[in-house]
Amino acid sequence: MAIVSSCCCFPTLTLSSRNLRKHNRLSGTGMTFASISSETSLGVKITQGNGNLPKVVLKSAEGSEVEIYLFGGCVTSWKVPNGKDLLFVRPDAVFNGQKPISGGIPHCFPQFGPGPMQQHGFARNMNWSVADSENVEGNPILTLELKDGPYSRAMWDFSFQALYKVILKSNSLSTVLTVTNTDNRPFSFSTALHTYFRASIAGVSVKGLKGCKTLNKDPDPKNPLEGIEHRDAITFPGFVDCVYLDAPNDVQLDNGLGDTITIRNTNWSDAVLWNPNTTMEACYRDFVCVENAKIGEVQLEPKQSWIAEQHLSIS
Numbered sequence: 001m002a003i004v005s006s007c008c009c010f011p012t013l014t015l016s017s018r019n020l021r022k023h024n025r026l027s028g029t030g031m032t033f034a035s036i037s038s039e040t041s042l043g044v045k046i047t048q049g050n051g052n053l054p055k056v057v058l059k060s061a062e063g064s065e066v067e068i069y070l071f072g073g074c075v076t077s078w079k080v081p082n083g084k085d086l087l088f089v090r091p092d093a094v095f096n097g098q099k100p101i102s103g104g105i106p107h108c109f110p111q112f113g114p115g116p117m118q119q120h121g122f123a124r125n126m127n128w129s130v131a132d133s134e135n136v137e138g139n140p141i142l143t144l145e146l147k148d149g150p151y152s153r154a155m156w157d158f159s160f161q162a163l164y165k166v167i168l169k170s171n172s173l174s175t176v177l178t179v180t181n182t183d184n185r186p187f188s189f190s191t192a193l194h195t196y197f198r199a200s201i202a203g204v205s206v207k208g209l210k211g212c213k214t215l216n217k218d219p220d221p222k223n224p225l226e227g228i229e230h231r232d233a234i235t236f237p238g239f240v241d242c243v244y245l246d247a248p249n250d251v252q253l254d255n256g257l258g259d260t261i262t263i264r265n266t267n268w269s270d271a272v273l274w275n276p277n278t279t280m281e282a283c284y285r286d287f288v289c290v291e292n293a294k295i296g297e298v299q300l301e302p303k304q305s306w307i308a309e310q311h312l313s314i315s
């Protein structure tokens with residue numbers, strides 16, 4: 001088990017697991033970031049990212065690679081063995097540990113979209129810690145943890161634990177999110193993985209959502225319009241912001257760049273498609289968001305957990 005907790009931008013790293021291959025014992029604040037670069041398990045390295053934020057790099061034996069910022073528990077890059085990065089980070093993204101990172105796979109938790117607290121909740125705006133790392137037959141696995149603190153309590157006064165397991169294989173990237181109620185009262189939440197895929201928007205199509213009930217957030221995200229999706233292949237000729245309820249476990253994304261990505265899930269009951277069109281003139285042509293979501297609230301009694309998996313793969 002490895003525990004990395006962040007204080008400002010500098011993590012404190014204590015490691016005590018048989019599967020941690022080599023490490024530097026680090027403590028406290030005030031050290032230079034370069035000194036914390038360390039390899040935990042084989043293929044799992046903690047290093048310095050943009051804005052001096054701690055970043056974990058996973059490398060599989062077969063040449064795939066993932067980057068994950070502890071700030072927001074945000075995967076920002078997924079390179080397959082041919083070197084292509086299938087994720088996208090917006091050019092306006094900031095890495096200052098204050099604003100959420102706009103790109104990759106941000107967490108929306110414990111609220112998706114607008115609501116009583118800040119848009120998409122606080123999880124994308126907090127420092128996660130490294131709970132564990134291992135390497136199984138050349139495939140690195142990292143588990144991040146988020147717990148409540150004064151920042152979250154001010155918005156949502158509950159004790160919780162979120163574990164986020166990231167599993168990198170040659171042609172796939174899986175994430176397993178486990179939310180546990182560690183409070184002595186029940187709570188409820190909505191959540192999503194707001195995945196930004198690199199794309200050429202004129203060539204993008206999403207298949208698998210035909211027949212779903214839709215909540216179209218265009219024009220008013222606070223008063224979505226109900227409908228049914230009739231298309232086999234959804235394209236993005238203009239602004240798109242739409243929730244698909246009871247979505248299937250398998251959705252196919254053609255990113256318009258020559259890749260078909262299968263987005264498979266367990267227990268993420270809903271999906272969201274988003275492209276901002278000319279409201280983000282500088283980058284809307286270069287990405288599409290296909291999000292696994294849980295729009296209807298999950299209710300958890302004390303000690304109960306909710307688990308959902310997202311599995312992204314290329315053929």
Ligand SMILES: O=P(O)(O)OC[C@H]1O[C@H](O)[C@H](O)[C@@H](O)[C@@H]1O
Nearest residue numbers: 119120217221241272273274289
């Ligand atoms: O700009 P953000 O807060 O990251 O949200 C970006 C978008 O996220 C989701 O896809 C929502 O459905 C949209 O309504 C929202 O505009």
